[in-house]
Amino acid sequence: MTDPFSSAGAKAPPKPFTVEDGRRRVRSFVLRQGRFTPAQQRAFDALWPRYGLDYAGAPRDFAAAFGREAPRVLEIGFGNGEALRFAAANDPERDFIGIEVHAPGVGRLLNALAEDGTGNVRVYHHDAVEVLENEIADGSLDEVRIYFPDPWHKKRHHKRRLVNPAFAALLVRKLRPGGRLHLATDWHDYAEQMWDVLDATPGLRNRAGPRGHVPRPPWRPRTHFEDRGLKLGHGVRDLLYDRI
Numbered sequence: 001m002t003d004p005f006s007s008a009g010a011k012a013p014p015k016p017f018t019v020e021d022g023r024r025r026v027r028s029f030v031l032r033q034g035r036f037t038p039a040q041q042r043a044f045d046a047l048w049p050r051y052g053l054d055y056a057g058a059p060r061d062f063a064a065a066f067g068r069e070a071p072r073v074l075e076i077g078f079g080n081g082e083a084l085r086f087a088a089a090n091d092p093e094r095d096f097i098g099i100e101v102h103a104p105g106v107g108r109l110l111n112a113l114a115e116d117g118t119g120n121v122r123v124y125h126h127d128a129v130e131v132l133e134n135e136i137a138d139g140s141l142d143e144v145r146i147y148f149p150d151p152w153h154k155k156r157h158h159k160r161r162l163v164n165p166a167f168a169a170l171l172v173r174k175l176r177p178g179g180r181l182h183l184a185t186d187w188h189d190y191a192e193q194m195w196d197v198l199d200a201t202p203g204l205r206n207r208a209g210p211r212g213h214v215p216r217p218p219w220r221p222r223t224h225f226e227d228r229g230l231k232l233g234h235g236v237r238d239l240l241y242d243r244i
Contacts, residue, residue: 036104039107040103041107043106043108044103044107044110047111047113051110051114051121052110052122055124055126055130059135065122070093071094073091073094073096073141074097074099074143074145075096075099075144077146077148077149077150081098081109082221084121085118086221087145088113088121090219096121098121098123099124100124101128103125141174141175143180146183146184147223148223149162149185149190151190153190163190168201172203172204179243180241180242181204182240182241184238185239186225186232187229188234188235188237203244206239213238214238217238217240
């Protein structure tokens with residue numbers, strides 16, 4: 001794979017993910033790429049052909065990408081890939097698709113997958129909504145996971161949050177009937193917003209009842225984001241919704 005950040009003929013970094021807000025386009029994240037290490041660069045160069053999915057803007061044949069037909073789990077914003085790596089190793093009968101815009105985290109996960117010899121993960125380094133809208137067929141996902149999305153904690157930035165009615169409706173379209181949506185956050189007011197949106201979304205049912213949450217399930221490991229939140233005194237909430 002060509003270096004995504006080189007100046008000599010490489011493709012540009014992905015455009016920021018946006019959500020509709022009236023007539024304006026509002027970013028739900030900014031690309032704080034951080035330090036892109038030589039090891040992470042080598043991961044892109046050597047491992048992207050094995051694990052990476054280049055965005056093409058057309059329906060993806062995931063059976064061909066994985067070499068088999070299996071239930072599919074999508075993790076949006078996997079960060080450094082801790083939870084995705086854990087899930088793939090402990091649930092080999094399912095295939096995992098990860099989406100992340102921050103290149104250092106992608107490179108770190110690529111190295112971890114190669115170290116583990118993992119075969120049931122494929123990764124996008126792209127905008128989550130574009131992938132959902134254009135590459136993932138309706139009703140084709142067994143589960144969607146969104147762990148510790150950016151809380152945009154300042155009130156004036158709440159409009160940038162990922163979980164909103166339009167995005168929730170998109171997730172419902174992509175989940176199969178009986179599928180699952182799992183979110184985790186350590187910001188109480190974001191959990192409140194998630195409940196406001198998701199409890200009111202047709203096609204979703206909160207497994208714990210209206211405005212309910214569950215203990216951390218065994219398929220989600222504690223991550224460094226969670227540890228950081230706990231040290232700050234934030235309570236972590238796991239929200240589970242069934243696609244009905």
